[in-house]
Amino acid sequence: QKEVEQDPGPLSVPEGAIVSLNCTYSNSAFQYFMWYRQYSRKGPELLMYTYSSGNKEDGRFTAQVDKSSKYISLFIRDSQPSDSATYLCAMSAGSSYKLIFGSGTRLLVRP
C-alpha cells in the first residue's frame, strides 16, 4: 500500500465549478499537509500549508484535513481555466526534511 494515495484524474470541470481534490494516507504520524500546483513544464509551487486537523482558507482555495479519517482535501471555488494544472498533495511527520507526495491529480477547467 502506498503511503499517500491520490486519484490521478484527469478531472474535467466547467469554468465556475467547485472542484474537490483529495488524498488519503496511511501514516498516522503525518502532521504537516501541503498542496502544490504544477503547471505543464514547470516545477511545483506551494498553494496551501496546514498543520494538524482543521480547515484553512486562502481566497478561492480551502484546504481541509481530517486526521481521524486520514483524508485531506483541497477545494477550489469558482474554478478558472488558469487553474488547469496538476495538483500534488504532500505530507510529513515533521522534524525531518522528507516530504511524501501523492502522484498528482490533473485538473482541466473548460472555458
Place this chain on the structure above:
Amino acid sequence: ETGVTQTPRHLVMGMTNKKSLKCEQHLGHNAMYWYKQSAKKPLELMFVYNFKEQTENNSVPSRFSPECPNSSHLFLHLHTLQPEDSALYLCASSPGAQRGSQETQYFGPGTRLLVL
C-alpha cells in the same frame, strides 16, 4: 523563475555519456534537494543537503552522484544511465533551520532528461 533555477532545461544523453545537472537558489536557503518525477508516479526524493552536508541518500543508484559545493549550488552528476532514468529532475530548497516543523520547499522548473 528567479528563486530556484535549473540548467539545462532539457537534456538528451546516451547510456555511455557523462553529464551534469545544475541547480542554483537565490533565496538564502541552507537546505537543497534533488527529486525525480516520473509520469504518473509520486515525486521521489533522491538526496538532501543541509548546510552543504548530505543528510539523506534515498537508496539512489551510484550512477547518480550529487555535489553541493556551497549552500547556493547543487549538482547532479550522471553517468552510464539507463533508459528508465528518463524523467523530470527537480531541485528544491528550503531555509534549513527550522527544527521540529516541516519547512516549505521551493522548487525549480526541472530538467527534462531523456536517456537513449
